[in-house]
Amino acid sequence: xxxxxxxxxxxxxxxxxxxxxxxxxxxxxxxxxxxxxxxxxxxxxxxxxxxxxxxxxxxxxxxxxxxxxxxxxxxxxxxxxxxxxxxxxxxxxxxxxxxxxxxxxxxxxxxxxxxxxxxxxxxxxxxxxxxxxxxxxxxxxxxxxxxxxxxxxxxxxxxxxxxxxxxxxxxxxxxxxxxxxxxxxxxxxxxxxxxxxxxxxxxxxxxxxxxxxxxxxxxxxxxxxxxxxxxxxxxxxxxxxxxxxxxxxxxxxxxxxxxxxxxxxxxxxxxxxxxxxxxxxxxxxxxxxxxxxxxxxxxxxxxxxxxxxxxxxxxxxxxxxxxxxxxxxxxxxxxxxxxxxxxxxxxxxxxxxxxxxxxxxxxxxxxxxxxxxxxxxxxxxxxxxxxxxxxxxxxxxxxxxxxxxxxxxxxxxxxxxxxxx
Amino acid sequence: xxxxxxxxxxxxxxxxxxxxxxxxxxxxxxxxxxxxxxxxxxxxxxxxxxxxxxxxxxxxxxxxxxxxxxxxxxxxxxxxxxxxxxxxxxxxxxxxxxxxxxxxxxxxxxxxxxxxxxxxxxxxxxxxxxxxxxxxxxxxxxxxxxxxxxxxxxxxxxxxxxxxxxxxxxxxxxxxxxxxxxxxxxxxxxxxxxxxxxxxxxxxxxxxxxxxxxxxxxxxxxxxxxxxxxxxxxxxxxxxxxxxxxxxxxxxxxxxxxxxxxxxxxxxxxxxxxxxxxxxxxxxxxxxxxxxxxxxxxxxxxxxxxxxxxxxxxxxxxxxxxxxxxxxxxxxxxxxxxxxxxxxxxxxxxxxxxxxxxxxxxxxxxxxxxxxxxxxxxxxxxxxxxxxxxxxxxxxxxxxxxxxxxxxxxxxxxxxxxxxx
Numbered sequence: 001x002x003x004x005x006x007x008x009x010x011x012x013x014x015x016x017x018x019x020x021x022x023x024x025x026x027x028x029x030x031x032x033x034x035x036x037x038x039x040x041x042x043x044x045x046x047x048x049x050x051x052x053x054x055x056x057x058x059x060x061x062x063x064x065x066x067x068x069x070x071x072x073x074x075x076x077x078x079x080x081x082x083x084x085x086x087x088x089x090x091x092x093x094x095x096x097x098x099x100x101x102x103x104x105x106x107x108x109x110x111x112x113x114x115x116x117x118x119x120x121x122x123x124x125x126x127x128x129x130x131x132x133x134x135x136x137x138x139x140x141x142x143x144x145x146x147x148x149x150x151x152x153x154x155x156x157x158x159x160x161x162x163x164x165x166x167x168x169x170x171x172x173x174x175x176x177x178x179x180x181x182x183x184x185x186x187x188x189x190x191x192x193x194x195x196x197x198x199x200x201x202x203x204x205x206x207x208x209x210x211x212x213x214x215x216x217x218x219x220x221x222x223x224x225x226x227x228x229x230x231x232x233x234x235x236x237x238x239x240x241x242x243x244x245x246x247x248x249x250x251x252x253x254x255x256x257x258x259x260x261x262x263x264x265x266x267x268x269x270x271x272x273x274x275x276x277x278x279x280x281x282x283x284x285x286x287x288x289x290x291x292x293x294x295x296x297x298x299x300x301x302x303x304x305x306x307x308x309x310x311x312x313x314x315x316x317x318x319x320x321x322x323x324x325x326x327x328x329x330x331x332x333x334x335x336x337x338x339x340x341x342x343x344x345x346x347x348x349x350x351x352x353x354x355x356x357x358x359x360x361x362x363x364x365x366x367x368x369x370x371x372x373x374x375x376x377x378x379x380x381x382x383x384x385x386x387x388x389x390x391x392x393x394x395x396x397x398x399x400x401x402x403x404x405x406x407x408x409x410x411x412x413x414x415x416x417x418x419x420x421x
Numbered sequence: 422x423x424x425x426x427x428x429x430x431x432x433x434x435x436x437x438x439x440x441x442x443x444x445x446x447x448x449x450x451x452x453x454x455x456x457x458x459x460x461x462x463x464x465x466x467x468x469x470x471x472x473x474x475x476x477x478x479x480x481x482x483x484x485x486x487x488x489x490x491x492x493x494x495x496x497x498x499x500x501x502x503x504x505x506x507x508x509x510x511x512x513x514x515x516x517x518x519x520x521x522x523x524x525x526x527x528x529x530x531x532x533x534x535x536x537x538x539x540x541x542x543x544x545x546x547x548x549x550x551x552x553x554x555x556x557x558x559x560x561x562x563x564x565x566x567x568x569x570x571x572x573x574x575x576x577x578x579x580x581x582x583x584x585x586x587x588x589x590x591x592x593x594x595x596x597x598x599x600x601x602x603x604x605x606x607x608x609x610x611x612x613x614x615x616x617x618x619x620x621x622x623x624x625x626x627x628x629x630x631x632x633x634x635x636x637x638x639x640x641x642x643x644x645x646x647x648x649x650x651x652x653x654x655x656x657x658x659x660x661x662x663x664x665x666x667x668x669x670x671x672x673x674x675x676x677x678x679x680x681x682x683x684x685x686x687x688x689x690x691x692x693x694x695x696x697x698x699x700x701x702x703x704x705x706x707x708x709x710x711x712x713x714x715x716x717x718x719x720x721x722x723x724x725x726x727x728x729x730x731x732x733x734x735x736x737x738x739x740x741x742x743x744x745x746x747x748x749x750x751x752x753x754x755x756x757x758x759x760x761x762x763x764x765x766x767x768x769x770x771x772x773x774x775x776x777x778x779x780x781x782x783x784x785x786x787x788x789x790x791x792x793x794x795x796x797x798x799x800x801x802x803x804x805x806x807x808x809x810x811x812x813x814x815x816x817x818x819x820x821x822x823x824x825x826x827x828x829x830x831x832x833x834x835x836x837x838x839x840x841x842x
Contacts, residue, residue, distance in 0.1 A: 039834065040563060040567065040832070040833070040834045041832075041833050041834070057478035057479065057480050057481075057831075058478065058831075058833050058835060059478050059830045059831040059832075059833050060478075062833045063830075064611075064832045064833070066608075066611040066612070067611060067828070067832065070610045070611045071610070076613045076614075077611075077613075078570070078571060079564075079567040079570075079571065080571065096571060098571065131833065131835055132835060132836060135835065142461060143500075146461065146500040149499070149500075150499060150500065150501065150517060150519065187487075189491045189492070190485075190487040190488060190491045190498075191487070192497045192498075193497075393818075394815070394818065394819070394830075397814075397815065397818070398815070409480045409484075409815075410478075410479075410480040411461070411462075411480075411485045411488065412461070412462050412479050412480050412483045412485070412552065413460065413461045413462070414479060414552055414553060414556065415553060415836065
């Protein structure tokens, strides 16, 4: 390591798993770090669907970045949005006009929804990436049952009780399973004119099976568990239209007042600010050490990085982002010491997805679990990885309560003053 | 009670303390009740300031009305906004076009902020009545510290660290005390450029003392406790102007980017839909049985009712609203039975206000407490009255955690996509 000279300045953009893990891994290094994020919190994204479905509150799965990093004295947290990157002058520009110099830059700003050329669907089929998204979806779901109850026209009522989730990946499966549970159990006895259990919850997947990243046997199990919860699973059919009144499968229009989008992600727009090659989803094609080709001082991690390993893409999951973040810390340390940066190697520990009450699938390299046991495994893993003791304890209590009682404590409609439905 | 005939239909507007207590008190009666509220939840308003100051989450102090009343089969809950009342035809009109007939009507729609003829201040000095208000205030408070940290101009930075709360009643005192606590303790160690404890928190009260509804000795104690927490208390001075840059006291302009309004309430606009006498704050002057003079089938309860007792107004506090709600249930029962309705009598059990960490004042008719003991009393009373077992337990855990650690778990900025600051 260099000694005596001025401390290298590392700018890390994004306080998700990639950025936060890189920041922490540099805690003991003689560097000055600025962590920039548009939001003031780190979000435990794997549980975001629980906020959308009213099982958890926002603070249960989020913690202020400043608070997480308060004891790491070599970090400054800055709330701000990066609007420009200039590699020749090694500067980053913020929306508030601030200009920051860097010696090393890590871009870890993640991904956003992608509508595959149908951006006009975004208003009628919201996606789930941020806490604000989750609260907007929660509001829509809860208001749909309210509207159905207040409605005298049977057709309109049926449309309010018709829900579709587009995309059969983990998020779509989680949303569909939990929504079916809410309709069948949580809302039981609460309405006087409608029977919430008559709600139609449909999961639409264009590919041949749900949870395509899992072995086929687990996809089958997941489908059966979804159907047991009351979800109608439609595979091999793409949605061809979405508007405020419903969606179309091929030529058939299905009335539905609530459509949720869980079908596609695109990398954050930050990649486009670099003069670098990107894949179709907008991810930056990185060198084996996760740096940007031609720019050994710029790194990309997490969902914004396109990394191939053994001929397969490294998946856009939390463990991969964390591993990339830690790797970038090593690489920066190596660069500062004048050494070659190591090659990134993704260690795949397995794949988990939850489906609903006491149902999940787990694939640990051939060791497969499904059903209740898988759910316990999933729960333990997720609570273990939640940041901060307080959150873990309270999330456990909230869950215990929700599962004993079938209740979901966060069924509070917020932001009603400016309703979006 | 009438038997055999059609069930009388009771419409209750507002699911706050007045409306909810009336609804519950009619659980065993042979009536059909429709409870109408603009929001889907009952709110435990005495703890709303804790949501605004990031100590509690929304679901900690709110529960869906449907859920609270799920087992009371004679109630239908309707999410909706009343836009018209027609006493001759005994109908209520909703914003969604619905028209409902009633035999008995209870208006319990509460109060809102009043800016005493300065409605132009509302954008720059938000008030605290709903959960959406609380989240907007939370966002402002947290963003102010972020802006100060990001700001290089010393004057602007000082303005971001200058906070004013207008109004020295219980809400103003609670907000000021808690905000001082956040600046001095919660945010310690989290910023690198600013020292949050340098924030200036000012409580401005036009009258001669804070907590004017308490005995003078407790007002003095409250002032001293506020000052110990770091709040600057200004009494006897009215705010003469408020804009985005600050506020004026007389001719002196004080730069401050965050001004909160806790100075005045006005009754909900629903009272104006009746052809009834109202006081200056818009409250309906009711008969001794809480009915509207000339309309024995229409009642008013809670903050919307103007009730005089022993020459003094009944205060706009939760216990008074609950008592009025229960009384109206009795009065409706008497009317149905063809008997005279009893006269309402407010039983004043005392007055509590909290100031901050371990500081409060309690006045139980001459028995006065202040400081730590008063705070424990206040805590026990508030947790005891929180609706629902789950909430009570979790609120206690949240508090215990907050007080051990000085941390406030809900410091999550939401709704940033449409910032209002």
